[in-house]
Each structure stands twice: as C-alpha cells, then as structure tokens.
Amino acid sequence: MGVAVDRIRKARRQKIVLSCSSVEDAKKIEERLKIRGADLKVAKPEMRLxxxxxxxxxxxxxxxxxxxxxxxxxxxxxxxxxxxxxxxxxxxxxxxxxxxxxxxxxxxxxxxxxxxxxxxxxxxxxxxxxxxxQSPLVQCSRCLDYGHRKRFCKEVSERCAHCGGEHTGVICWARKEGEPPKCINCTKAGCEDTAHGAFSSECGVRAK
CATH class of the missing domain: 3.30.70 (Alpha-Beta Plaits)
Structure with missing residues (x-):
C-alpha cells in the first residue's frame, strides 16, 4: 500500500492488529482497507485502562x-x-x-x-x-524481558535479576559481594538509571 507498517500480529476473534510509526500511515491504511474490502471492518483500538x-x-x-x-x-x-x-x-x-x-x-x-x-x-x-x-505485565523469568513467559522464551541461558549475568540470582556473586543491582532491561534500553533489579517497580522499562 506504499506505507510503513512496524508490526503485524494476530489477535482473538479473527482480528489482525497493525502498528504504524505515524498517524498519517495509519489513516492511509484505514482508508484503503475500507475501499478494498467490503467485508473488512477497520477500527482503532480503545485505550486500555x-x-x-x-x-x-x-x-x-x-x-x-x-x-x-x-x-x-x-x-x-x-x-x-x-x-x-x-x-x-x-x-x-x-x-x-x-x-x-x-x-x-x-x-x-x-x-x-x-x-x-x-x-x-x-x-x-x-x-x-x-x-x-496491579498492571497485568507479562515478564519472562528466564531472560527477564517483557511480553512473554518462560515457556515461550527462545533464550537458552537464564539471566540474573540482580546483575543481568548468565546465571540465576541464587548463585550471583555480585549479590553476595554486596554490589548494587543493575537492571538488564534498562541497560539494553540505554536508560540512565539502571541501579535496580529487573523485577523492581522502579524500572524505567517497566514503567514505559
């Protein structure tokens, strides 16, 4: 259609969700889908509470x-x-x-x-x-990333919630030595504040 689509995913009840980088692209897709498919229903998703x-x-x-x-x-x-x-x-x-x-x-x-x-x-x-x-966030207990659970994780090794290393929190030497935590998700995202655990409510990636 000549527009940029960032992401496409299937949803329940025979729905497909399209994510665009701009409002203009979303409007173009909406207009063209309405013209091409009489049986298709196009709607913007409601903002979640x-x-x-x-x-x-x-x-x-x-x-x-x-x-x-x-x-x-x-x-x-x-x-x-x-x-x-x-x-x-x-x-x-x-x-x-x-x-x-x-x-x-x-x-x-x-x-x-x-x-x-x-x-x-x-x-x-x-x-x-x-x-x-009490937000229903889904966080993987293996790689500590958001959006999936451990059973769907593609990573082979586990990540430490304290320092982000390739080991479990139980055997983390940084925790035993009393070193401050370092959030693996905030480190990957380039956040300034990384001095917290991956499961912390103060995590910038979690808040976003």
Whole structure:
C-alpha cells in the first residue's frame, strides 16, 4: 500500500492488529482497507485502562462507595482533573488476611492512575489505605524481558535479576559481594538509571 507498517500480529476473534510509526500511515491504511474490502471492518483500538490495587479496604464498602470516595475524599487527586473524562471502576476483590477486609482492584484512566501511584495512598471512607500498581505485565523469568513467559522464551541461558549475568540470582556473586543491582532491561534500553533489579517497580522499562 506504499506505507510503513512496524508490526503485524494476530489477535482473538479473527482480528489482525497493525502498528504504524505515524498517524498519517495509519489513516492511509484505514482508508484503503475500507475501499478494498467490503467485508473488512477497520477500527482503532480503545485505550486500555491502567490497574491498581487498594489494600485492606473494609468489606462493607460497595464498589460504588469506593469510586465515589476517590472523587470526593481525595482532593489532591482532583486538582485540575476533569472527572467527566475520567474512567474508574472496580474490577474485582481479593481476599485479605483480615476477614473483614479485602483488596480492591480498580481500572482507571492514565492520568488518575499516575497520581495515585505517585502519592501511594487513598482515602476510602474513614480509612487511609495504601495503593500500588496491579498492571497485568507479562515478564519472562528466564531472560527477564517483557511480553512473554518462560515457556515461550527462545533464550537458552537464564539471566540474573540482580546483575543481568548468565546465571540465576541464587548463585550471583555480585549479590553476595554486596554490589548494587543493575537492571538488564534498562541497560539494553540505554536508560540512565539502571541501579535496580529487573523485577523492581522502579524500572524505567517497566514503567514505559
């Protein structure tokens, strides 16, 4: 079609996802597919909501109560935020150690998510509860890269999550010598901050 396609992958329900380097290329492909194939349906994918978890919330709070509390009890989140454009909903709840409490997992818009993670807590009714990331990232435990699991990994040797060497973390001499960690993913990506483990929540590649 005379346009650059960066990536093509199959998806569920007889769908194919095309990734382009520019909006103009995507528009050209969309227009030409609509002309050529009457049976083809072309649509832009919806932006995914980001997921976070609120720990140890009292069970008597309904899903609606939790979402309402986000909006009305946390003014530090609301400053400059257009709530008419913000999406937030409770996905599910997980059991906590205390039978009277639970972990609430929510999906929210990107801007609200980043504010919550940066602050690290949220008020729900009379409680001040910690929050943390719950994004469904897939990370390989062999090569430590993202996007696949160990069973689909093509690498032969395992990588250390502490130093990135070709060995497991159990026998890592750098860890035993007390040397600081070095993230293999941030090193490959050329990030300035590499002083963390490959599974760290502070990883720049993970955040991206």
């Amino acid at each position: 980001l997921t976070f978890i609120i720990r140890d919330v009292l069970k008597f709070n309904s899903d609606e109560d939790i979402v309402t509390s986000l909006r009305t009890q946390n003014r530090y989140l609301s400053e400059g935020l257009d709530w008419d454009k913000v999406r937030a909903r409770v996905c599910y709840q997980r059991r906590a150690r205390n039978d009277l409490e639970c972990y609430s997992v929510l999906e929210v818009s990107a801007e609200l998510y980043h504010r919550l993670i940066k602050t690290g807590f949220v008020y729900v009714e009379l409680q001040r509860r910690p929050v943390c990331d």
